Amino acid sequence: MRYIEPHGHMVSRTTDDYQAMVIAGCQAVCEPAFWAGYDRSSADGFRDYFRQITEYEPARAAKYKLPHYCWLCINPKEAEDLALARDVLALIPEFLAKPTVLGIGEIGLNRNTKNEMKVLEMHVDLAVKHNQLILVHTPHLEDKLKGTKLISDVLKSHPGVKPERVIIDHVEEHTIKRVLDQGFWAGITLYPDSKSSPPRAVDMIEICGRERIWMNSACDWGHSDPLSVPKACLEMRARGYSEEFIDQVVYQNPVRFLSQCPKFKVGAAG
Numbered sequence: 001m002r003y004i005e006p007h008g009h010m011v012s013r014t015t016d017d018y019q020a021m022v023i024a025g026c027q028a029v030c031e032p033a034f035w036a037g038y039d040r041s042s043a044d045g046f047r048d049y050f051r052q053i054t055e056y057e058p059a060r061a062a063k064y065k066l067p068h069y070c071w072l073c074i075n076p077k078e079a080e081d082l083a084l085a086r087d088v089l090a091l092i093p094e095f096l097a098k099p100t101v102l103g104i105g106e107i108g109l110n111r112n113t114k115n116e117m118k119v120l121e122m123h124v125d126l127a128v129k130h131n132q133l134i135l136v137h138t139p140h141l142e143d144k145l146k147g148t149k150l151i152s153d154v155l156k157s158h159p160g161v162k163p164e165r166v167i168i169d170h171v172e173e174h175t176i177k178r179v180l181d182q183g184f185w186a187g188i189t190l191y192p193d194s195k196s197s198p199p200r201a202v203d204m205i206e207i208c209g210r211e212r213i214w215m216n217s218a219c220d221w222g223h224s225d226p227l228s229v230p231k232a233c234l235e236m237r238a239r240g241y242s243e244e245f246i247d248q249v250v251y252q253n254p255v256r257f258l259s260q261c262p263k264f265k266v267g268a269a270g
């Protein structure tokens with residue numbers, strides 16, 4: 001079995017997690033910038049974090065021979081402070097040339113506020129200006145459907161955004177079709193007790209197809225499981241899917257999306 005962990009917050013994980021992921025067949029991990037479990041007090045806190053995910057974390061993963069890539073942004077939760085958001089966005093261009101930075105993410109909405117919308121638009125402008133891939137976080141539970149609509153409206157109304165270069169993550173049963181119908185990629189996040197479980201994820205693939213879908217564990221600082229993608233592979237095996245089918249979902253698909261950034265060099269799809 002081989003797979004890509006396309007969305008993992010490895011700064012929150014232990015070396016045991018790295019080892020377990022590699023043993024399970026992980027070929028690369030990609031770390032979107034996100035909330036760190038606490039609010040940072042200044043843009044300097046983000047500069048340190050960007051250095052952590054572009055310098056220190058790739059070196060830590062390299063000890064397990066695991067390629068580590070990342071995405072940069074100010075997450076929607078901290079983007080409520082517009083002055084801080086502007087300062088952090090101004091930092092990002094200097095990091096975009098780093099060899100493991102894949103794009104802008106995970107941007108999006110948390111509580112669907114006006115300020116979050118403003119910062120979302122600023123990030124989309126930045127991504128288009130620098131020809132970057134985009135990874136989008138969608139809100140939780142009751143805010144998800146409305147937030148997904150607002151996000152896709154922002155993306156569709158921007159003339160520089162190419163939908164095939166955008167992945168909208170944390171889709172669920174009530175948002176996945178809308179995301180795929182608009183030409184975006186859809187990410188299914190597997191959590192032990194929220195977002196999606198492996199059986200629900202496989203149900204969604206059975207309904208919507210597997211063409212532009214990836215699965216990820218998020219494996220952040222909260223209750224989460226860095227092995228949930230290989231566990232979804234077991235669910236597919238149990239339902240009788242071929243190894244080729246499973247490989248497309250958990251390996252070839254993320255490679256195909258991520259290889260749109262020429263810095264991602266983890267084996268060609270196929």
Ligand SMILES: [Zn+2]
Pocket residue numbers: 007009032034106218220
């Ligand atoms: Zn995340």
